[in-house]
Every structure is written in C-alpha cells, then in structure tokens.
Amino acid sequence: MTDFKQLRLNRRAFMGGVMGASILGTTSALGAATPAGARAVAFTGSGAVAIGDAFLTSEDGGASWRQGARPDRKLVALATHPERPNRLIVALEDGGVAVSHNEGKRLVPAGRGLPATEIGALATAARLPDTLYAAIPGDGLWRSEDAGESWDFVMDRPFIAGEERDVLSLASVDLASGMGGIWLYGGSTGGLQRVPDCFCRWQDVQPEHALDALIEGATAPDTVPLPSGEPVRALISSPAAPNRLWAALPSGIWATADAGLIWGKANSLVATTLASEPTNPDTLIAASPEGLWHSRDAGLTWATSTIL
Amino acid sequence: MSEGHPAKGSEGRRVAGLLAAATLAATSASGAATGSPVEVTFLGAPSSAETIATGEVLYAEHCAACHGENREGQPDWRRRLDTGRMPAPPQDGSGHSFTHSDAHLFAMTKSGIEAVVPGYESDMPAFEDILGDAEIIAILSFVKANWPEAKRIFQAGLPGMDKGTSGQ
Numbered sequence: 001m002t003d004f005k006q007l008r009l010n011r012r013a014f015m016g017g018v019m020g021a022s023i024l025g026t027t028s029a030l031g032a033a034t035p036a037g038a039r040a041v042a043f044t045g046s047g048a049v050a051i052g053d054a055f056l057t058s059e060d061g062g063a064s065w066r067q068g069a070r071p072d073r074k075l076v077a078l079a080t081h082p083e084r085p086n087r088l089i090v091a092l093e094d095g096g097v098a099v100s101h102n103e104g105k106r107l108v109p110a111g112r113g114l115p116a117t118e119i120g121a122l123a124t125a126a127r128l129p130d131t132l133y134a135a136i137p138g139d140g141l142w143r144s145e146d147a148g149e150s151w152d153f154v155m156d157r158p159f160i161a162g163e164e165r166d167v168l169s170l171a172s173v174d175l176a177s178g179m180g181g182i183w184l185y186g187g188s189t190g191g192l193q194r195v196p197d198c199f200c201r202w203q204d205v206q207p208e209h210a211l212d213a214l215i216e217g218a219t220a221p222d223t224v225p226l227p228s229g230e231p232v233r234a235l236i237s238s239p240a241a242p243n244r245l246w247a248a249l250p251s252g253i254w255a256t257a258d259a260g261l262i263w264g265k266a267n268s269l270v271a272t273t274l275a276s277e278p279t280n281p282d283t284l285i286a287a288s289p290e291g292l293w294h295s296r297d298a299g300l301t302w303a304t305s306t307i308l
Numbered sequence: 309m310s311e312g313h314p315a316k317g318s319e320g321r322r323v324a325g326l327l328a329a330a331t332l333a334a335t336s337a338s339g340a341a342t343g344s345p346v347e348v349t350f351l352g353a354p355s356s357a358e359t360i361a362t363g364e365v366l367y368a369e370h371c372a373a374c375h376g377e378n379r380e381g382q383p384d385w386r387r388r389l390d391t392g393r394m395p396a397p398p399q400d401g402s403g404h405s406f407t408h409s410d411a412h413l414f415a416m417t418k419s420g421i422e423a424v425v426p427g428y429e430s431d432m433p434a435f436e437d438i439l440g441d442a443e444i445i446a447i448l449s450f451v452k453a454n455w456p457e458a459k460r461i462f463q464a465g466l467p468g469m470d471k472g473t474s475g476q
Binding site: 140153154155156157159162163164176178179180181196198199200201203204206 | 386387388392394397404407408425426427428462463465466467468
C-alpha cells in the first residue's frame with residue numbers, strides 16, 4: 001500500500017505521477033465478462049456486492065463475481081459500513097430504502113419520512129454506522145440516524161454557478177471539519193462541494209477547517225480542482241486514509257491525496273460507481289457501462305472483472 | 309456564490325486583529341459585571357448578567373427581524389430562497405450556530421459570512437458599521453445564554469474555544 005504522506009512525496013510530484021500513469025489504461029481478463037447495468041458497488045464483511053440489473057457478490061475484492069439472488073425490486077444505490085459487516089442499506093427504484101442484515105438475502109422496507117422519489121446518492125457516515133445520508137434530485141439532502149428507518153430533511157442542494165445542482169454522489173470523509181464533526185462531500189451535476197455534518201452550508205473545498213481560511217491568515221496552498229463542467233457521478237473516500245478520494249467523471253477517474261485540494265486524473269476509465277476496500281486504499285472496484293472492474297494500485301490501472 | 313477562494317494573508321490578519329480586539333472587549337465587558345458570574349462565556353471571558361440583558365435588547369433591535377423574535381429562524385430555513393441564498397437559521401440551539409466557535413460567530417457577525425467562508429453569499433450583512441465589538445459580544449452572549457446547556461457544552465469543546473481565539 002502506498003501512503004504518500006508517509007513517503008513524504010511532494011503532492012505535485014505524486015499527482016504528476018498519477019497523470020503519467022493514466023496512460024497505462026485498462027486490461028481485459030480471460031474469463032467471462034460481468035453483466036452490464038451495475039448501479040452501485042460496495043465492500044461488505046465477506047467481500048463485495050454489486051447491485052443494479054443483477055445482484056452480484058465477490059469474495060476476492062471484486063476480481064471475480066457470482067450471481068446472487070435477484071431482489072424483487074430493482075436497487076439503485078447502496079451503502080455499507082465496516083462496523084456493520086453484514087448490513088446493506090439499498091435505495092429502491094422509484095423511491096424509498098430497504099435494509100438487509102444478511103448481505104442482501106432478505107430486504108426489509110424502511111425509509112419513513114423520505115419523499116416517494118428515487119434517491120440519487122446514498123452514503124453512510126464514516127464515524128456513525130447508523131447514520132445515513134441520501135440525496136434526492138430536485139429536493140436536497142436527507143439524514144437518518146437509525147440505520148435508515150426514519151429520515152429528516154437536513155440541507156438544500158449545492159448552489160453552483162447560479163443554480164441549485166443535484167447531488168449525484170456522496171462521501172462521508174472522516175476528517176474534522178473544525179465544527180465538531182466531519183465533512184460530507186457531494187459530487188453534483190455542477191462539480192464538487194462539501195458541507196460540514198452540522199449542515200450549515202455547502203462550500204468549495206478549501207484548506208484547513210471550514211471557517212478558518214481568513215482568520216488564520218496563512219498563505220493558502222495551491223489548489224487544482226476537478227475539471228469544471230463535468231458531473232461527479234461517483235465519489236469515494238478511503239476509510240483507511242480519508243485524505244484519499246476518487247471521483248468518477250465522464251473524463252475518467254480522478255484522485256486526490258489531500259482531501260480534494262489537488263486532483264489528478266488517475267485513469268480514463270469511464271466509471272459510474274466506485275468503492276474502496278475499507279482497510280486498503282489501493283484496492284478499488286468500479287462499474288462502467290461495460291461491466292465491473294478492479295484496481296490494485298489505487299486506480300492507476302484497472303482490469304476487467306469476471307463472472308464465475 | 310459558492311466559488312470559494314483561498315485565504316488571503318492580509319485579510320486573515322485583519323480578521324485576526326478584529327478577534328484580538330473582541331477579546332479585549334469581552335474582558336472589559338466581564339470586568340463591568342456587577343452580579344455574580346454566570347456560566348455563559350464568550351471568547352474565554354464570562355458574560356455577565358448585565359451583558360446578557362444588554363444583548364437581549366440589541367438582539368430584538370438588530371437580529372430578530374430575520375432570526376426571529378424567539379430566535380426560531382425563518383420558516384423552512386433549511387431550504388434555499390428563490391435568490392439561491394439560505395434563510396436565516398435559528399439561534400435557539402436548534403440550528404447550527406452552536407457548531408461555530410465564539411471567534412467564528414464574532415467574525416461572521418462583525419465582518420459578514422464571507423469573511424470566514426470566502427465567496428459565500430448571504431443576506432446577513434456585516435455589522436461592523438452598525439454595532440460595536442462589545443455590542444456584538446453582548447448579543448452573542450445573550451444567544452448563547454439561551455441555548456440548551458447540551459449545546460453550550462458541545463460548543464465549548466470545539467477547536468479554538470479553549471484559546472478564545474480562532475478555530476485552530
């Protein structure tokens with residue numbers, strides 16, 4: 001596993017390396033291809049799951065997959081947490097959520113208080129396994145503090161370049177906001193913003209804590225944001241190294257090692273969803289319109305996954 | 309809006325200077341207290357009953373029109389106005405004010421939200437030409453005095469609260 005801070009690598013040097021590595025591209029496996037149509041992927045206690053048109057499970061970090069029992073409703077988003085290894089919380093097509101305590105074998109409807117509208121993004125709070133966030137297009141951000149049973153509206157959508165933007169991806173990032181909690185990052189149709197989990201305001205990623213930039217008076221470090229004008233379809237933070245995030249854009253997969261101050265393109269894979277193995281930031285899985293992929297080098301190179 | 313910019317050193321020093329001045333003002337206000345100290349503090353100094361009473365009057369005059377007579381905030385305050393700006397949140401402990409340190413509350417009130425969140429647009433004006441430092445501290449002391457105790461305890465644990473300065 002590569003820890004850029006431990007190695008004391010210059011961030012620019014790291015990101016330059018990342019950008020150079022993107023030419024390595026992707027490789028195909030010899031086995032049968034995984035089915036297309038995965039809407040979300042996540043790591044669980046026993047491996048990983050992929051949901052969407054099919055329900056797939058993996059026991060080898062996403063390199064190979066098996067067909068699981070197909071739920072009676074289509075699933076569109078997925079949230080897990082390392083401290084709840086057997087629990088899946090899923091968003092349902094046409095609205096609502098359901099909870100499984102046996103990795104998807106049985107889904108129990110939940111979601112009291114949520115509008116009857118399909119959820120656009122779902123995430124578990126990094127430090128609070130029973131707290132979840134759901135972003136609803138055209139509406140805003142909802143929170144559950146009882147593992148998905150009941151929900152409350154907590155925040156409107158980000159306001160970027162003169163209009164409200166739908167949140168397409170959410171990542172609870174285990175870094176102190178300076179306001180008694182941590183950050184919730186939101187990837188929207190108009191770019192990336194983040195909000196402290198006290199939900200005072202969406203804001204751009206800036207150095208240090210939420211409100212200290214000016215008060216500290218320090219020289220601000222350089223920032224290299226994600227490319228403007230691209231939707232952020234997927235967004236993840238490594239539970240083991242929260243400063244490291246990955247974002248899936250139409251232009252490819254982008255990575256940061258400093259919580260979003262400096263981004264660089266890691267690979268041109270056009271992914272629609274991502275997941276990070278909780279203990280190893282180098283191990284990622286992704287879905288693209290063609291099927292499932294896995295990376296063992298923090299997203300620099302990707303190999304197609306196979307179906308068993 | 310929402311196009312944040314990195315901190316600028318000169319502006320940062322300006323705000324830091326304001327905070328230093330506010331700390332002195334808070335100390336002065338505390339020294340003027342005639343009654344026994346109350347549990348409410350601001351920027352590390354106890355807020356006297358007199359200061360809190362002054363703050364209540366000033367709150368009604370300068371803040372209640374937006375934040376509510378009973379500090380309840382504007383209706384539906386979690387959803388944006390048509391302008392794209394957020395409504396005034398509650399100040400009764402049910403909003404998010406208690407997640408801001410004293411230094412941040414003072415800076416936002418005196419210099420505007422944009423002073424601490426660059427690029428952020430808000431309907432709340434900067435009060436530096438309307439209220440003096442001691443008056444701002446009195447208002448915020450009154451607001452804090454009426455938070456539930458659990459919220460005051462939470463706020464007391466925020467970064468920077470032990471120093472009475474910024475959040476770092």
